[in-house]
Amino acid sequence: MAPHAEVGLDFSNGNGSTTAPANKDLFKVNSPNVVYTDNEIRSKYTYRTTLVNETADGKFEATPKETVYDFKVDRKVPKTGMMLVGWGGNNGTTVTAGIIANRRGLVWETREGPRAANYYGSVVMGSTVKLGTNAKTSKDVNIPFHDILPMVHPNDLVIGGWDISGLNLAKAMDRAAVLEPTLKEQVKKEMASLVPLPSIYYPDFIAANQEDRADNLLEGSKACMEHVEQIRKDIRDFKVTNNLDKVIVQWTANTERFADLIPGINDTAANLMNAIKNGHEEVAPSTVFAVACILEGVPFINGSPQNTFVPGAIELAEKHNAFIGGDDFKSGQTKMKSALVDFLISAGIKLTSIASYNHLGNNDGKNLSSQKQFRSKEISKSNVVDDMVEANSVLYKKGEHPDHTVVIKYMPAIGDNKRALDEYYAEIFMGGHQTISIFNVCEDSLLASPLIIDLVVVAEVMTRIQWKAHSSDGATTKDFKNFHSVLSILSFMLKAPLTPPGTPVINALAKQRSALVNIFKACVGLEPENDMTLEHKLF
Numbered sequence: 448m449a450p451h452a453e454v455g456l457d458f459s460n461g462n463g464s465t466t467a468p469a470n471k472d473l474f475k476v477n478s479p480n481v482v483y484t485d486n487e488i489r490s491k492y493t494y495r496t497t498l499v500n501e502t503a504d505g506k507f508e509a510t511p512k513e514t515v516y517d518f519k520v521d522r523k524v525p526k527t528g529m530m531l532v533g534w535g536g537n538n539g540t541t542v543t544a545g546i547i548a549n550r551r552g553l554v555w556e557t558r559e560g561p562r563a564a565n566y567y568g569s570v571v572m573g574s575t576v577k578l579g580t581n582a583k584t585s586k587d588v589n590i591p592f593h594d595i596l597p598m599v600h601p602n603d604l605v606i607g608g609w610d611i612s613g614l615n616l617a618k619a620m621d622r623a624a625v626l627e628p629t630l631k632e633q634v635k636k637e638m639a640s641l642v643p644l645p646s647i648y649y650p651d652f653i654a655a656n657q658e659d660r661a662d663n664l665l666e667g668s669k670a671c672m673e674h675v676e677q678i679r680k681d682i683r684d685f686k687v688t689n690n691l692d693k694v695i696v697q698w699t700a701n702t703e704r705f706a707d708l709i710p711g712i713n714d715t716a717a718n719l720m721n722a723i724k725n726g727h728e729e730v731a732p733s734t735v736f737a738v739a740c741i742l743e744g745v746p747f748i749n750g751s752p753q754n755t756f757v758p759g760a761i762e763l764a765e766k767h768n769a770f771i772g773g774d775d776f777k778s779g780q781t782k783m784k785s786a787l788v789d790f791l792i793s794a795g796i797k798l799t800s801i802a803s804y805n806h807l808g809n810n811d812g813k814n815l816s817s818q819k820q821f822r823s824k825e826i827s828k829s830n831v832v833d834d835m836v837e838a839n840s841v842l843y844k845k846g847e848h849p850d851h852t853v854v855i856k857y858m859p860a861i862g863d864n865k866r867a868l869d870e871y872y873a874e875i876f877m878g879g880h881q882t883i884s885i886f887n888v889c890e891d892s893l894l895a896s897p898l899i900i901d902l903v904v905v906a907e908v909m910t911r912i913q914w915k916a917h918s919s920d921g922a923t924t925k926d927f928k929n930f931h932s933v934l935s936i937l938s939f940m941l942k943a944p945l946t947p948p949g950t951p952v953i954n955a956l957a958k959q960r961s962a963l964v965n966i967f968k969a970c971v972g973l974e975p976e977n978d979m980t981l982e983h984k985l986f
């Protein structure tokens with residue numbers, strides 16, 4: 448994919464991968480606050496916020512605040528592995544076949560004519576960001592998101608993973624019934640060579656209707672340290688076998704029921720480790736995978752809605768300075784909702800009711816037809832409007848919020864072509880009403896697969912960024928530090944963003960993307976995009 452035409456540079460090197468040669472970045476920042484060496488980009492960035500205090504008479508006093516940070520980015524893009532839990536599922540097989548097709552630059556016949564491999568739906572590979580304005584023409588200069596910082600190209604990812612189903616990925620791809628036969632035919636041989644590692648299966652955590660595919664299992668039906676150590680060994684073996692510098696693990700396995708939060712069991716890191724050692728029944732497979740990755744120092748991202756990250760798991764990640772992120776890929780209906788609700792409420796339109804229906808016929812839908820697993824999804828799909836409602840005290844009194852219902856029905860006939868039917872009902876000027884009705888056919892796995900790529904690529908970049916703060920007297924803290932273990936920067940790709948304990952959850956889609964882009968721009972000393980375009984107003 449060539450960078451934005453305005454820039455006119457094309458790094459495509461013929462094999463479908465567009466990666467700027469390491470020493471030929473698409474842009475360089477010309478600033479005394481940015482230094483490039485062969486190994487690092489260092490920037491000095493002034494972060495400007497406004498502190499607000501409430502005055503005695505109930506008014507506010509706003510005080511601008513500046514904090515100066517040093518950022519350091521390791522420029523070496525590592526050879527990276529992506530290990531998927533649930534690799535044999537619709538998402539796992541689809542993202543794997545999609546990366547193979549892109550790597551080989553495949554074209555395949557469809558009823559509408561030939562189609563070429565692409566990364567549409569990936570914010571990293573399919574979107575652009577504004578670098579600045581052309582000094583001569585004052586026109587915006589936009590560059591591919593992938594070029595803001597040195598990033599892994601998805602074509603270069605080495606893919607592996609686990610599944611409780613032992614089908615090789617060619618057979619699993621057929622079972623998923625997502626991709627065109629003419630494409631499957633071209634990747635079948637390579638996919639057939641890929642076989643998921645055996646995984647852990649604790650039946651009570653996913654729907655009973657999943658049992659018939661569980662034929663690729665490690666011994667034991669509840670948490671134990673042997674499972675943790677086996678997963679850690681699998682990661683190490685994968686890394687050595689493929690000569691990898693880094694591995695990122697993602698959960699794209701079935702939605703689990705929520706685990707009960709039990710003091711003394713999963714409330715602290717020590718208690719969680721003891722619970723695993725003692726085989727406690729309330730420790731979920733996804734939490735066992737998270738613990739194994741944390742102990743192995745490998746980022747773990749949860750693409751499903753269950754509460755994998757019980758408080759003990761978060762504390763363990765913090766203690767080990769390991770990265771975690773989640774929850775639940777934000778792919779279609781909810782992504783639309785997090786943009787539409789933001790538009791309505793920030794336009795002063797009082798949204799009073801949201802009804803969201805889903806019909807889908809894939810195995811995810813089959814698993815979600817079980818009430819406990821649906822409840823996990825209902826929670827993640829329902830909380831996505833909270834921040835936008837709470838931010839508007841003009842429309843909503845404290846504690847007031849729109850009616851919001853979420854329904855998911857398993858309809859096998861429609862397979863992966865999920866239907867999302869939404870009705871938004873709002874009060875408008877002078878007692879009027881606005882009703883917005885949306886019928887959105889989204890091919891579930893084709894929407895989720897690019898998010899899997901974005902989550903891996905962004906999480907990997909975050910392992911190469913460090914920061915330190917300047918104190919008010921100009922001194923800096925001693926050593927560079929990693930970002931907090933909980934990667935809330937991943938929120939754009941997730942329905943129920945996990946944030947560091949006690950920090951706010953932002954669901955508004957535009958704010959999430961803005962945070963992602965502007966943090967990366969700060970790492971090269973560039974100001975956040977403010978869209979004021981004063982240069983076009985003050986002249």
Ligand SMILES: NC(=O)c1ccc[n+]([C@@H]2O[C@H](COP(=O)([O-])OP(=O)(O)OC[C@H]3O[C@@H](n4cnc5c(N)ncnc54)[C@H](O)[C@@H]3O)[C@@H](O)[C@H]2O)c1
Pocket residue numbers: 532533534535536537538539609610611612646647648649653660698699700701702703732750751752775776777778779809810811814890891892894895
């Ligand atoms: N648009 C989307 O597809 C989308 C969006 C958001 C979230 N999700 C979530 O992503 C997950 C995967 O979706 P999918 O459509 O690929 O589902 P899927 O059912 O096709 O795939 C899940 C896979 O996980 C495997 N599995 C179950 N338990 C496992 C375990 N303990 N260890 C290893 N493998 C295990 C299953 O055998 C299956 O192959 C689901 O939780 C779904 O809710 C999907």
Ligand SMILES: O=P([O-])([O-])O[C@@H]1[C@@H](O)[C@H](O)[C@@H](O)[C@H](O)[C@@H]1O
Pocket residue numbers: 776777778779780781782805807811812815824828855865867891942
């Ligand atoms: O489209 P979206 O709301 O982001 O999320 C999807 C749900 O609508 C769907 O019901 C579910 O099966 C998928 O796993 C995914 O969670």
